[in-house]
Amino acid sequence: MRRARRILAATVTLAVAGTTLTGCFEEPSPHDAVRDFLVGWQSEDYDLAAGRTDGDVATVRTALSDAKLELDAASFRFKIKSVTVNGDESKADFHAEVDLGENNPLWEYDGMLPLHLVDGTWKVRWSPSVLHPQLKEGQRFAVDTETKSRQPVVDRAGDPLQSDTTLYVVGVYPSKLADQAEDVVARLSEITGYAQDRLLSRIRSSPPDKFVQLVTFGRKLYLSKKSKLEAIPGIETQPQPQPVDPDAPKQIVGSVSALTPETEQKLGGPQRAGDSVGRSGLQAAYQDYLTGSTQTKVITLDLKTGKEVAQLKEWPGRQNVSVKTTIDRAIQASAEQAVADTETSALVAVQRDTGEIRAVATKGLSQEKDALAGKFAAGTAFSIVAADALIKGGVSPKQRLACPQERTVGGARFVHAGQFTGVTPSATFQENFAKGCVTALASLARRVTAADLAKSAQAFGVGQPWRLPLKSFSGSLSALTSDADKARAIAGQNVEVSPLSMALVAAAVSSGTWRPPVLVTDPKSPDPAAEVEPAAQPAPVPIDPKVRTALTAMMRAGAIGTPAQAGRSKVYGVTATAGSQQTWFVGWQGDVAIAVLAKNYNAGAVAGSFFAGLQNSS
Structure with missing residues (x-):
């Protein structure tokens, strides 16, 4: 198809070239001979071209035809530069463009046609050098190519x-x-x-x-x-x-x-x-x-x-x-091991202070389409982002909140399914956050504005136009026009996120700054022919220090006593629900932040296995 397009382009050019070569000359002169020879060569009318030379017609026809084969050329195009006459002798200088096809470069060179009068008619004095100044008798063209082995x-x-x-x-x-x-x-x-x-x-x-x-x-x-x-x-x-x-x-x-x-x-x-x-x-x-x-x-x-x-x-x-990625083999191995016993799960690990992706592992899901670009309900994992707006709005982590089995906010009904126990009727915001009590969290909808929730979502990367060389999804937050909408947002019911976007949320709390993801550090763009630098990544967004301090304590509380923490060094995070079958763990240990999405499995247990494997490999 590519080759066909090139030939078509050459045909269109030929029409223009034919006009250029024929429009300004009058007999008697060498110009018609020059025109006919070059047009015949360009259009593969080799009899026309050969008839304008003093050589054997069959010999010239074969030489022109062979030149195209020997160069594997898609097309020839010519432009006359000058024609000079000196008595019975003439010389035409021309510029040649040879499309070598097969996505090879365009070969350009300058040639010369010597002409002389034969019985009153101008003829091109035939020799192989007519085709190219350096081509001699007993020689032919050839194209020597060398492919390069694939880099890793x-x-x-x-x-x-x-x-x-x-x-x-x-x-x-x-x-x-x-x-x-x-x-x-x-x-x-x-x-x-x-x-x-x-x-x-x-x-x-x-x-x-x-x-x-x-x-x-x-x-x-x-x-x-x-x-x-x-x-x-x-x-x-x-x-x-x-x-x-x-x-x-x-x-x-x-x-x-x-x-x-x-x-x-x-x-x-x-x-x-x-x-x-x-x-x-x-x-x-x-x-x-x-x-x-x-x-x-x-x-x-x-x-x-x-x-x-x-x-x-x-x-x-x-x-x-070679293409250099940010993948870390040891971290990747721990991630692979952590999801191995699940049926459906995804784990993304990022470096907390750079946003560099260290590992992507899945079981029953696609690493690109789901782990990086999947659109999943955030559930109560989004309370991390909502807490940023709530704390800025004056809600204290120590504020007491009831956690009933059911609650209605602005006409929207919320049910605490009871997967997580240990929430007392008068638990604090921090405790309800740690245990994922959706009814308690939804009750805070009137304590925050829609604009502040949207602002916090943006600050934590939700909806940000980051760029990766593979498909990815930064998240989306529905329009918030009522208390019910705000309550659903705090509970993560009208928010879609990917495991990658939630890993970056954890990294933001851990490091104090949200950063866009990075998967490849070199080359800078997938397109080597790009003439401009790729669009800039979204700028890092610092987290309010007071909010970060509060969220760090809340996420530490969220990890204590869970499978994510058991028997290991300090782990921070929350285990959250998003529907009856889907769970999240979003948190970090050391300088590695993760998000785990699991179906019909405790995401915190996957996180615990990951952190254990990471600890053992270090």
């Missing part, structure tokens, strides 16, 4: 987050094919689905003694086609280890596959046969960085020896680089 996605220490897997690159040495090239590509096309003309042009444009990579297979597909491939004369297979087998967090790192005809057309990037293609996660987001771009040289070859004579142009290609 690495953790924060620079260690690869994937291991090598062998891919199988099938190709040929053109010099060994003799006259069998067309038969070889026909049979290979039938097996692989690649277009015959594309395979053939790659072979014909390459140096004869160089291995031409044509098709890449994964192990399973290669083994299924191995016998058919081996039956094609001239076909050779080169196993190539590439870093494509992801380690944890597998879905964040992403999967990689061999290049196929479908992905080659879809990507339209610097990929060529022999490359691997990121299909998901960071492998897909940073595909162009991990693969770089193909090194390309236009050269001339000696027809007898096949050796390089001259290099006409070189493009070194963009250097491919």
